[in-house]
Amino acid sequence: MKTIRYHRLGLHFALFLLSTGVFAQQNVGINNPTPHASAVLDIAATNKGLLIPRLTEAQRQAIASPATGLMVFQTDGSVGFWYYVSTGGWTFLNSAGDNLGNHTATQTLNLNNQRLLGTATSALGDSTAQVEIQAHVSNKSAAFITRSEENSRKYTRTILSGYGTGPMGQGIDYAVWGNAYRSGGWGAIFSAGNPVAPTRWVGLAQHPGFTNAGSAIRIVDGTQGVGKVLTSDAEGNGKWASPSQTATQNFNLATFKLVGNGGSRGISISNTGDIYMVEDPANGNNQTLYLPGHLYLSPLNASTPIAYIQARVPVPSASTNIGLTLRTTIAGGVRDALTISPDGSANFYGTVKANNVTLTSDARFKQGVRPVAGALATVQALRGVRYTWNELGIAHGGQANAEQIGFLAQELEKVYPELVTTDAEGYKAVNYAQLTPVLLEAIKELSQKEAALQKQVELLNKQQAVLQIKTDQHSTALQTLQKQMATLLGEAPAGTQARK
Template identity: 25%
Template sequence: MVKKIYLITILLFTFAVKAQVGIGTNTPNASAALDVTSTNHGMLIPRMTQAQKLAIASPATGLLIYQTDNASGFWFYNGVAWMPFSGGNSWNLLGNLGTNPTTNKLGTTDNQSLVLRANNIETSRILANGNVGIGTTTPNAKLHVVGNSVFNYSQNFTSIATGNITTGTGNNPYVINNNSGCVAADSWQVTNTGSTYQCTGCTGNYALIDYGSSTCNQNAIMVIKLGAIGISSVNISFSYLYEEYNATDQFVVTLYNETTSSVVATLLSLNSNADTTFSNNYTVIPGNSYSLRFQYTGTYAAGASVDNVIVSGGNSVFTLQDGNQAANRVLISDANGNGTWADIASLGATDDDWRFASGSTTNDPIYRTGFVQVGNNKEPFQLLEVEEPNNLGQDTQFGFGNTEYFQDVQSEQSISHHVVPINNNSISLGSAANRWYDVYASNGTINTSDARDKENIKNLEYGTKELMLLNPVSYQWKKEQFGNTVVPEKDKLHKIGFIAQELQKVLPETVQNYEWKEINTTYQKVKMPRLGVNYAEIIPVVVKTIQEQESKLSKIEAQQLEIQKILNELAK
């Protein structure tokens, strides 16, 4: 017994000194703490059920067991959770043999999503409910694709009228910071005629700043509004020519963030001659609005031109190439749901971007952004413009219902039927700020005066006394204007009437100093910027004065008759 204990002690001491154990070999590998060597036996590690595995208290990282039930196989603890070895059920990088589609699968067996990654970045995900998401972690459809939007903007100035560029609308260019006093040619303008400063790439209409005076230096900025950009980077390209006169001249092009009012990048900063095409990529903040600014600063003897401005970027989230793809094609399907590209013209359809076939409530209206031209294909100047196609500006009609219509008669508008307010005694024609100059009528104006509509009726107290306090005057308006034509002093008409402020002290009822205006869907009493006079309401005062004078005259006539009678008696 003592010998056995001694032998075990010697062995343990040997193991501790060498820190290596060899089973089946006297020379364990130097890299192994335990080296088991055999040609006819294996090494058996602890075997247990899943419940027994999970019952191990505080398992050490790297602890290895063989699970005998459920997902049987080798399992190890990674310091956080138990993980299975793939063993013989793994999918190999070079493919697998002997698979059975009814039992072999790629995916999850619990209520968890399957995530696919590339470069350690998630590219797609399949939820437990079967929804597939590409570019989104929360797909809400069987196939839900989210990706970068595409941004495309081009400006070749063909849609802009030739002449000086002033303030534009939409994405039209506009000019700021022009030198005051410069002649027209010293501002950015759109032209299609040849110029010394026309760039090689400028064709058709293009933007130009050219000398126009021997004394006026140029300093003008042309701003091209790009609008909101929904992607993170864009490519900017344009054709340009710049010719300098001296070292103080400069042509600078910048990408400007309109949302943050800051310069993103300087694209060009030239003080030497150039005639070429610019192209480069720039990072932007998705959702912010941007513009391109072309600033020319120079002497009168030089110039610059710009054309073919293109800003584009982004990737399509969906591409189908079936051999029928082309610009402006539509995707159609057959009865089985097979999709193909088709030319809309081949379907017998026309461009009806006004159609809206979903519903009729105010939540889904028919609408169109931008300008709308009806009856003609020339460029509109109003949001909605209606013109007769064959005789521009003449007899154009815009109808309401079956019979009523407005008609354009050169510089006037006529209407086919009566014009009445939608509510009785509540709508005004004109206002204190916007007055009618003349009102023509063949039968005069008629004011409703039915006693059934009135209350608190009293005899008028005004009369001769008040009428004698009135101060009739003649006058001229300070400003008379018809459209853009201002009437010169010599042609102004002389008017007669009253001064509202004076009349208000005597007959306040005839002077209007407030009006009712619709504010936030309700009408409110608002002080008028100018006083108004209701001349018709002065008539009752005149009538009352005449009545008083007539009564006095009747008394005087009666008195005169009495006096005449007395005189006749005395004469007998």
């Protein structure tokens, strides 16, 4: 191995040998008698360095066809060492850079107004990215944050993937969270979710950290206005527009319901147009329908000009029994004004007033027809009374402080039990309408008795007339006899004066 002493002539000679390739297969040491076997040139010094060409940025960029591995020292701009690689161009060796030789950063990577650029030449798949950052979120942490600020004043911030404090102070997981700070408040667009509660939402917010401040969504494009809605064209371009009051197509609920105020109960519509307000049409769930003043019912169909109100389930069985009650409101309370039982019997709470009431009485509907006998005697056993309703009677539909005339059901039941009914609570009611035939037959019986008495009176009058004739005849004969006796006795007849 040759040893070259460090002096100007020796250095020139060594460089000449290196440039001509004479010692291409040997190790050369400068101030180093034992150069390293892996080095072509091994320079040793304790008070000097290696000085390579020094160029400005313009001079470096002007080098024609630089070779891979070419290194220079740039004296302006990004001052420092630059090396060239044919596949990537010039690379700056930042004195404050990271040790990335083993692909693990040892300190924060500062781009220093430069870009982080990577270009893929083939597809990497949907689970591999050119840049992949993973955050550990056992505590609050973010995988990627970008900021914009000037003079310590914050303008925007974007966070990609992490866990942190949400706009209402709650802990949330988020995918994208972008903030724009303006005028003491801020707006955000993010996709986030609470890791404890099952809330997942995407929103645009203005001042979302303050209750009742700003709005949940705000889009300003110059077309906004009070009451307008966001619409889009066929290409998906959105704009604000006044809402149309006319639908342009049917609104299909499919298998879902129309609900309100976050409830789960609502209106469902079958494919035949039947409307349901219950989960199970065979069982109600205490829902209420409020209508503004009028309820209009159309005929069932063109061939049936009748509108129906039915207490019914879609598929009734032999054991299905449903009544119907019409309720009113009085003094703030609810009153069952009309109750119709499943068999069709009706119970009115108050007074029933009608211009005409017709009861079914066709002979073809009846059997076992027989006369009402002894009506007069049974009517004479009845007692009509005057009365007013007490509190219990008023509670069951009676009118307060109104004089009434009628029967006591318990008394009538003893004579005509078929005219008295008893409800489920044990209260009794009288069928006054069916008492009419009884009164009719009683009147007929009374009329027959009156006719018989009239005949008796007429017979007595005839007998009296005959007796009167006989009495007159007897009176005339007596007067004649008196006259005869007076003549015989020389006396003047009764009723005359004797002549003087």
